[in-house]
Amino acid sequence: MSSSDIFTSEFIGTMVLVLLGGGVCAAVNLKRSKAFEAGWVAVAFGWGFAVLTGAYISQTSGAHLNPAVTLGIAIKGDTDWSDVPVYVGAQILGAMAGAILVWITYYAQFEATLKTPEAAEQKAANPGQVHGVFFTSPEVRKPFLNLLTEVIATFVLIIAILTQGLVKDADGTVGLGKMGALITALVVVGIGLSLGGPTGYAINPVRDLGPRIVHALLPLPNKGGSDWTYAWVPVVGPLLGAAIAGGVYNLAWG
Template sequence: MSSSDIFTSEVLGTMVLVLLGGGVCAAVNLKRSKAFGAGWVAIAFGWGFAVLTGAYIAQSSGAHLNPAVTLGLAIKGDTKWSDVPVYMGSELLGALIGAILVWIVYYSQFQATLREPEAVEQKNANPGPVHGVFFTSPEVRKPFLNFLTEVIATFVLILAILTQGLVKDADGTVGLGKLGALITALVVVGIGLSLGGPTGYAINPVRDLGPRIVHALLPLPNKGGSDWTYAWVPVVGPLAGAAAAAGIYNLAWG
């Protein structure tokens, strides 16, 4: 598979992943949304369906959609290391675009929420009042424990992907097939319900970093800070979890 094919597939797939995933967070958290207050179960299933849709769109590149997946497959030996920068760069770009689309779709709801008196009072908060639409933050701020939570949650995700039986195309591309995409989506729902409570389960560096950058740049009134002091946790944690899962896989079944 050419670099341009990887780029197109991963940008579009990750864009839709973040659009739908960020979209469910916006739907649940922003005022004047019909789904306002729908709760954590809606968010967990929304992210699962986001993964499923993005994976189907990006099947031609193996549907990584996540630098942690790319790293895990590279360590396992299913993805060439020379392709890793293309995958990761494409995934980050797709996440940036997806976050911008969430802002466009929910523009009126952002305005309604951020012009409320309580949002004005929190305008200097870090993280800001609508941060949950864009990026994760912990309920209890203990960076090392938050880091371990992301490591463990991502370990589960990557081990589930590596052990389910990946599909290899004629050109050598390895990734999720149709059934694998469904299984992975259900795993993501399970992780959200079981392990998502402490940190909001990034389990994907670009799902957090891309929208965090967009939050920092968008002209949202009273949006507050983007919590950059915490930003390393949802980036480094998932990568460490992926490396651990791929290492265990190679030791056990490689």
């Protein structure tokens, strides 16, 4: 498979992943949305379906959609290290595009939420008023524990992916097949329900970093800060979790 094929597939798949995942967060958190205050279960299932849809779209590239997945598969030995930058570059740009589409889709709801006296009074908040639509933040801010949570949750995701039996297509590309996409989506729902409470379960560096960059750049009134002091946790944690999962897989089953 060519680098352009990988890039296109991962870009579109990750864009849809973040559009639907960020979309459920917007639906639940923004005023004048029909799903306002629908709750955590809706968010967990929304992200699961987002993974499922993005993974089906990006079957051509193996449906990684996540640098942690790419890293885990590369450590297992099923993805060439030379392809890793292509995967990651496409994923972060796709995540940014998806976040922009969420903003466009929910433009009126962002306005209704942020153009209020309460939002104006809290415009210096860090993280800002609508941060949950774009990026994660911990309920209890203890960076080391928050990092461990992301490591553990991502370990579960990657070890589940590596042990389910990845699919190799005719040109040697390895990744989630159609059944693997469904299994992984259900794993993501399970992680959200079981392990997502402390940090919001990024478990994907670009899912957090790409939309965080977009949040910082968008002209949202009274949006508050983008919480850059925490931004390293949902990047480093998932990568560490993926590296550990890849190592454990090679030791136990390699």
